[in-house]
Every structure is written in C-alpha cells, then in structure tokens.
Amino acid sequence: MKRKRGCIMANKFFFLILLIGLPLSIIGSLLHWPTVLMFVVYCITIVALAGYMGRATESLAIVSGPQIGGLLNATFGNAVELIISIFALKAGLVGVVLASLTGSVLGNLLLVAGLSFFVGGIKFKRQSFNVYDARHNSGLLMFSVIVAFVIPEVFSMTMNETKTFALSIGISIILILLYLAALMFRLVTHRGVYQHKNKETVEHEEPEWGKWKAVIILALATAAVAYVSEALVHTFEEVAETFGWTELFIGVIIVAIVGNAAEHASAIIFAFKDKMDIAVEIAIGSTLQIAMFVAPVLVIISLLFPVSMPLVFTLPELIAMASAVLLTTVIANDGETNWFEGATLLAAYFIMGIGFYLL
Template identity: 35%
Template sequence: MPRLLTAIRETPLLWLLVFVPIVLVVEVVRPEAHTLLFILSILAIVPLAAMLSLATESVAEKTGDAAGGLINATLGNLTELLIALTALAAGQYALVKASIAGAIVTNSLFMLGASFLLGGMRKHVQDFNRIGARLQASLLFIAVVALLVPSAVATADNAADPAALQQLSLMLALLLIVGYVLGLWFSLGTHKEAFASAGNGGSHGEPLPIRLALATLAVVTIFVALVSHVFVASVEVAGEAIGLSPAFVGFIVVSLVGGAAEFASAFSAARKDRLDLSVSIALGSSSQIALFVAPLLVLLSYIIGPAPMGLDFWPGAIVMMMIAAVSATLLTTGGRSTWFLGVLVLMVYAIFALTLYVLPPGP
C-alpha cells in the first residue's frame, strides 16, 4: 500500500482521483446537471484509467511484450467495455456503435501515431517486431471486412430484411470470436517464438506487488463501472448542450476517455524504447475490440439490451475503420518508425475528427 500511495503522490495525473467521489456526490445531489456530470465524469475516468494502466503494467511485467501487450490491451479495454455495456443496457445503440468504431480508429491511428511520435523524440529510429504487428493488423483488417458486410448490405439494399441482417450479424459475431481465439493460440501458443521483442527494452520501473496490483484492478474496475454509469447517463444531453453530435461523442470523446489507460501504457513504453509493447497494445487493442468486444456486445444485446443489436454501422464509420485497418497494415510493413511517421498518422486521425465535428452523420 505505501508503494501505491507513493505512486499516486508522484504522478500528477493521479491527483485527479479526487474527482471520483466528487462526481458520485454530484450525481446524487444534482442529477439534472448533465453537462457538469459529463465533465466531472471525464475528469474521474481519466485518472481511474491511469490507475488501471499502473496495475496492468505490474501484472504484465513478468511476461514478454507480446503477452504483456495482450494483458494491457485486455484490461485497458475494461473502461471502454464498461461504458459500452452501460450504453447497451440503456438502449443507446448509436453511442455503442460509435464507441466501437471510434475505439478501433483511435487505437490504430491516434495511439499508434502518438507512440511513434513520442518514441521518435527520444530515439532517432525505433524498431519493432513486424511479424507480431502484421498479425494484429491482418486480424483487424479481417474484422473490419466482417463489419463492412452487413453495413454495405443495409446501405445498398433498402429492401433488405432486418431479421436476416440481424441473423447475419449474429453469425458474424460468432465467427469473429472464433477467429480471435485462434489468433491468440497462434501468437501465444504454436508460434510464440516469432513474436519476440525487437527493441532494446529499457528501465521498466519498479512494479507493484502482484497482490496489490490485482486488488487495485478489482477496486478501480468497480469505480470505473460507477463513473461510467454517470457518464453514459449524461453524455447525450451534455453533448447536445455543448454542440457535439452523438457520433462525435461516441467516436472521439468516449474512445479517448475510455482508452486513457492504454494510452498511458503505450506512450510510456514508447518513450522507454519498448516500441514492441506500444505497437502490441495499440493494434492488439484495436483487433480485440473488432474481433471480440464488438461481437460480444452483439451477443449480450440479446440478454441485457432492449432489443438485439446488429453489426451495421453508418457508411462514414465503415470508411474510417477500413482506412485505419489499411493504414495499420502499411505502417507495420517495415518494422521501423520515426517521429515524422507518427505525425502523418496523427494527421489522418485529425482529418476524421474534424470531419465528424463539421459533418456529423444523419440520424
């Protein structure tokens, strides 16, 4: 416990944990103050995500960068998953789909580009294992193709049977989950020797004891669930008051807030010349959301949602996800990065954000 308190005291971002009790109190005292609750919930989720990052880095410290990236991506996605589950139960399917598409694009472009930029500012050229990166990029591309099919059918054929589209979404969800499991078996089982780190490593810092890290994960996850409920309950009304469309809120705001834990881990690893870990977190998180989280939400919509949710997205989201998947494939070809490559990737993400802000999709 003293080590955890020391980490909080020495990390200014974690000082924002003071907003966790504040937002929970305001939610009880002034539940109608949606804009205030929206802002406070963001300020509370960010340090909670950073705490998740601190704990997951400690849990993953004894593994290689491939397995460590998987652990960071999986536990880092807890924030996004809890937000999506809360929105799913509330029937806000537009917000759920926007957050799915936004998380895929944000992780594969913003997180990866910022990692290249921050790492390149410390080192002239950085190397990473392109085999592992290409595997994650390939999985992401296949998943985006599966997401494109029902969306393309629904858009091109206005007479498409909604029941048939929902059945197709269910079958694709099961297929994607099987592909994700097989990908894990390949990278962590039958061919794990091909995914060794290509970087020089560096000082990883002193990790938390494993029991303390696991206890921190459990406690922080509970608070993330509570704050996520406040966030989802206020996001729609607050977004309208601020002038943000639901698509922009889900695609940009939710994905940036929900991915804060992964950002912290990926950026820290890049600055320590552990670019393999950064790439594994960024692309691993994107492929995990596309192959596992999105299909899981489709399955859970039959249980906790007011109606089944399909995998059909609006055309703009499909285009952005496809561009992100193709960009990830091209970026991982050489196995090397520089700071300017990161700038170029961030420019693509900025183009998407500006487009959604100025030209939001219709209802």
C-alpha cells in the same frame, strides 16, 4: 530506478485525481449538480481509474507469465470502454456504442500510433519494431475491420432487421473464436517465433504491486468504473444538446478517448523510451481487441436489452475505419518509423475528427 520513480509520481497523480474525482462524482450525482460539470468530473475520474486498472493488469501479467498475461490483456485492456458501452446499450444508445467502437479503432491506429511515432521520432531519427508482429497484426486488422465490419453492411441492404441481426451474431461468434485462436497462436503454439529477442525482453521486470494487491485494486477500480460509467452515460443527451454535438461525435471522439486514455499515455511513454515493440503492440493490439472481442461481445450482450445492436456501421464510419487500417498497414509493415509518419497518421485522425464533428 527511474522507472520506479516514474511509477510513484504517476500513482500520486492518479491518487490525487481519485481523491477529488470519486467523492465529487458521488456527491454531485446525489445533489444533482449541472450535467455538463458532472460530465467533466466523470470523464476525469474514469481516466484516473483506468490508470489504476492498467497498472494492476501489468503487475499481474508480469507475475503470472505471458500466457495468463495475454488473457488478462484481452479481458481488461479495454474494460473501461466495454463497461461504458454496456451501460449505453442498456440506455438504448446503440448509435453511441457503434460510434465509440469506430472511435477506438481510429484513436488507436491514428491518434495513439501517430503520437507514439511522432514523439519517439523527435527524440530518435529512426525507430524499429518487430516486422513479423506488424505483418501478422496487419492481416488480422484487414480481416476484422474491412471484411467482418463491411460484410454486414453490404448484406443488410437486402435483408430485414431479423436476418441482419442473425448475421451479426454469426459474425460475432466467428470473430471471438478467431481472436482466441490468435492468442493461442501468439502465446502458445508460436510463442518462440514471435518472442522479441532484444533489450525489452532481457530486462528483468519487477511487478509494481504483488499478486493479491493487484487483484484487489483491479476489482475495486472495475467496480468504481462501473458506477461512474453508468452516471456518465446519462449525461450524453444533455451534453450533446448543450454543445451541439451529435451522438456520433460523442461516441467517436469523447467516449473513445476517455475509455482508452490510460493505454494512450502508456504507448506514448514507451515510444519516448524507444520501446517501440510495446508501443505498437498497445496501439494495434488494442484495436484488434476492440474489433475481434469487444465489438462481438457487445453484440451478444445486447440480446439482454430491449434494443439489440447489429454489427452494422454507417458508411462514414466504415470508410474511416478502412482508411485507417490501410494507412497504418502501409506505414507499419516495414517495421520502421519516424516522426513524419507519425505526423501523417495524426493528420488523418484530425481530418476524420473534423468530418465527424460537422456530420
């Protein structure tokens, strides 16, 4: 009953934002309102739309079962950022796209996990989650970020652009195939091994929306996000000049937070309810989607645009992502957490944020 009341309140909140934000996005774009104002309006509107996409996906996952639910999460879990990144690639902002991928990894592993551990740890002195899932995900994180992202940078030092991009395409295909294999492993061949036998799975969940209502809402929200995202991308250059921000900072901090806002809020709420399995899955699972699915897909999609995007990050981005993976792995591998571990992750995020701002 409490969850239903919370969903109603959240829906009213998101609906109120959309009722104001979406018309303002259209009117402001047509009337050429100040760019900085429109940047704020677009960001708020996308956050509200992401909230509806998240709820629609969750409802469909409950209705359709775990296998299709996993596919839906893989497809729509990072749909907002994927859409923003596609329009950024179209505009030739390759640096912003790579930085936003970096920001998603840092945001999910340090900011989202950190806030979840910290907020949950304030209410509960000790929280636990599935240690086998944690170790499984840690291995994939080590591979996808440290191996698959570092290798192109190392080899690109002795390659020309053509060979570097060919290497990026090959790595991208391998990452996508391994990610699909990981879904198969978790949801089909080893589903029983990774099934959580606790209070979170014995509860009977009722979908917030029916199947077709969820599909319609998801389609409309995705179309609206595509429209607003294209307009948002065109504000980046002027906003960067106005505030003295670099494209790297916009990608790492702004785009990453806006694109994943709905997931961030959900993880923190689940942690506060002591549902740490779900909170950790959102934080780490979303990171794996970014590293093993979204980033490779963007590399392949960039073939359609004048400026292609190799899977080559800057040295600060690589070091930041590798550090985040190693720190999260050390903290999460025991299957337990507390508020101090959350504070440690948050401290790392803010240190890196300051570095990217001053870079």
